[in-house]
Amino acid sequence: MDNNQILEKAKKWLSSTFDTATQKEIQDLIDNNPEQLTDRFYKDTEFGTGGMRGVMGAGTNRINKYTLGRATQGLANYLNKVISDKEISVAIAYDCRHNSKEFGKMVADVLSANNIKVYLFDDLRPTPELSFAVRHLNCDAGIVLTASHNPPEYNGYKVYWSDGGQIVPPQDGEIINEVNSLDFSEIKFDANEDLIQTVGKEVDDVFVKGSVVNGTLSNSIDRSKLKIVFTSLHGTSIMSVPDTLAEAGYTDVHIVEEQRKPDGNFPTVKSPNPEEPAALKMATDLADKIGADIVIGTDPDCDRLGVAVRDTDGNMKLMNGNQTMAVMTDALIQKWKNEGRINGKQFVGSTIVSTELVNRIAASYGVDTKVGLTGFKWIAKMIRDYKDLEFIGGGEESFGYMVGDFVRDKDAVTATLLACEVAALAKQNGGSFYESLLDIYVKNNYYKEHLISIVKKGMDGAAQIQQMLSDMRNNPLTTIDGEQIESLCDYQSSIKKNLITGEETVIDLPKSNVLIYQTKNGTRIAARPSGTEPKIKFYFSVNTPLDTTSNAKKVESELDAKIQRIIKEMNL
Template sequence: MVNPEILEASKQWLSPTFDQDTQKEIQNLIDNSPEELTDRFYKNMEFGTGGMRGVMGAGTNRINKYTLGKATQGLSNFLLANNTNKELKAVIAFDCRHNSKEFAKIVADVFTANGIKVFLFDDLRTTPELSFAVRHLGCDTGIVLTASHNPPEYNGYKVYGADGCQITPPNDGLIINEVNKVSFDQIKFDANENLLTYIGTEVDNAFNKVSVENGTFGNVNRSNVKVVFTALHGTSIMSVPQVLDKAGFNDVHLVEEQSKPDGNFPTVKSPNPEEPEALAMATDLANAVNADILMGCDPDSDRLGIAVRDLDGNMKLLNGNQTMILMTDFLIQQKKAAGKLNGNQFTATTIVSSEMVKVLADHYGVETVITLTGFKWIGKAIADNPTKDFVGGGEESFGYMISDFVRDKDAVTSCLLACEMVAHAKANGTTLYQQLLDIYKEHGFYKESLISITKKGMDGAAQIQQMIADFRANPFQEIVGSKVKYVCDYESSIQKNLITGEETTINVPKSNVLIYHTEDGTKLCVRPSGTEPKIKFYFGVKGELNNINQAQEVEAQLDQKINNIIETLQLK
């Protein structure tokens, strides 16, 4: 039995406002699939602070022509209301997913129907290139049609401001209000083709040029670095090989089976470079050609996974925190070597990422800005510190950004930087992994892990909210034998010292996140995902590495400690 309110909402999609195929799809659900109908209409697809992401199909809780049209109409209304007597411009990119190209044209049509000039990429392009293109073309907004590393049935819509960063306060809230005001019959779909311009090579060349300028340092032998790269069927094939070649890395081996863009992602369970399974074919090729480094990007090329040779010569996948630590250390050292480290530099990371980033930056006298989860907050940190020199920033979810020519995760330039780091390590008679262990030896061995629990549908969403409410109402007093010293509740903006009872204010925007810090340096974060039906648990522990030959033993101890926490929380 379908809830009467849900049934009424679905019947509205049988009106002439919606095309015949959509009406037919909804009528079939009404007649035959009450559970599916409920899932599609129990809520509206949320236009959140970064856009939308969800399963494709007809209905208010799906990605489709009408939910995308509503979002674009609301965004158009905001731009028109706040930019009088000005020619408005938007740039649109799309990834390899099913319907992405078609959705991109629909979004373009709504913009042009509202009198907004549109630059639309002629083929799939990476998210970092879209971020770059916003400022390069002098646009007021940018859109990329992508669902990042989600399963094939997903698609999404990310919104960028004039600074090339995903929309941030106060504009995000103002745009959301405008989107929520729009009814489906108010969407303008009748395009003005005179306002549409297709773009491609010129922007590619400009992006590739600045990527090489920011991802390479000095004269070093790049031809002796053997690279394996996989695009995981995504957009990175349009940029990464070209940028590597332009920089002088010409011994690059592509995983050909994964080089053709394909929204089905046929060779992987998940096109996510955070997952070792996704890089299995790349690992096989790396071993076959004796590569120094292997790399893989997610479908829209904002996330990067890399593996390098460990002390025994085996390929070892680095986690996002480790990659971030290596890149941050390298970039700061390059500033120092060039005599540009003058106390005006800063790096950035997020509240759920490794504590080691700040430890490392402090060592060099570089400020660390710690933001909420999501790269839009790192982009905002750049805008909030216009007189300071941004070195680079990253988060645990395999994302990094070098300098500020892109204002989002940039796996293209990060791929280049990873290879550049290998080239410099080789020139110094060492390896990237050896350098990571040297950092651990000097500053402490930090190890992190993540568990995501999926809870789909209306009941799942309620379960996730109840789980975090229970954690909030009953804070841990200790975690695997170590007393909890601080509980940071980002929803109430209060950090409480459980030992002294002292409370202090957290000076970042509110968010539904809980973080525990224990006396021995253990860190536990709990937060619901903003883009997927998941609740996420982030774990961070610390040990001491006195001799790099003990690295494997120390890492095993830290992994065991994380497993003990997971078992204590009954997350397995």
């Protein structure tokens, strides 16, 4: 899109369709800031792996009442087109971010103006509770206003279908077609208040009870002995996690008070992302002060969690998402085994960029692993697709986990409880959460993963990201750290190519701009653009046998060195 096209697109926002404040903001950009104008209009906000997400402000490439209103009008048109035999209903929740509450009400207004019944939460709630509420309230769809762990200037919008999972094909494409066919002037903003019903505690109570039922491992655990530090990082989890832990029987829970209050500025952290050790520093400092066993922090909408536990030297160590996923999956399958529920008709869910350790763990119990594209919408789709199988749990490397199927998205409420259950049970048996992980490594190989995210903002950045992937696709690597590459999976062309024999096989997954190199020894490099941020991500995975837990530090050091050699070799 050239500068003249961008200017013409922007001028449409000076019409009476848009409010005075929006018109003024756009006119100021036209007059004074052409570079910013370009960034706001060179594309439209799109649905990615986590829905629609972006910086707030006026423009088509921003989150505002018009881009969200248009998305909602498109959804309403779609729902009214495909459902004609009953009253249509949609549940709406929102997080702690700036404008989330106002956006939530605006979305409710648009839906009600289209004769759709709305269940709107009375205050901020965790994203997993919205997923739960869709099915609990027998809704046809759900919407949550959130930008997950992104910086304060972001907001976003995720759409759920009647099964409580995020929209997937064909619904997503059909809804997007409806949205793209709309002019902003067609948005119906005038609410029918009679169709908007407020919900709150009555849903909370059932959700918490469900979290406890699904997240507990055994009735014989002494939960009073586990000392927990929890931080909500100024987010929504404060509405549910403390109540869930208390309901399960945990009494020694210490909340980081400075981060208790929901606040869209996230004033005590640089980034409200529990993947980053700095975000949990207040919590780990408190843990060291009081001698806690485990630290858990959740992101603003409470769908992902960071878990820090004491290593063999007694130091707090932040687990990565692959590690917590491995421990949780092992614990859940063991629970099912103890209850006599493993009969070959169960499965766990994972994603193409997550650790293959989970696959090995599941196979050791005779349980299948279904592997999908990045994003929990694909794990939720597995539950829908494999109705003859029972879903035990599933996760992905980005610090998300789903316990059972009562929530159909990553769920930091139930996963927080499960992490505490693992720690409490291990402590009761003379071990620890971390030692449980080392035991898994001894049984299945020591897997070490690492992630690098390279930020490339704006239109030029998007082009650079595409060029990097194009180079990797058209000029493939042949070796990694001296190991011959055996296969290259190109999820955009749906082809897995054996680089040694030249044999090609079809990948039976939806197309996605992801490349994965793998050697015979199981060393992997994956590359993909983020679906929600201006980044390209590189995932590294290496593994080797571990004979005893006493050698874990040495083996980890060797694997870390291997990863660093690969990164250097790739000039990243």
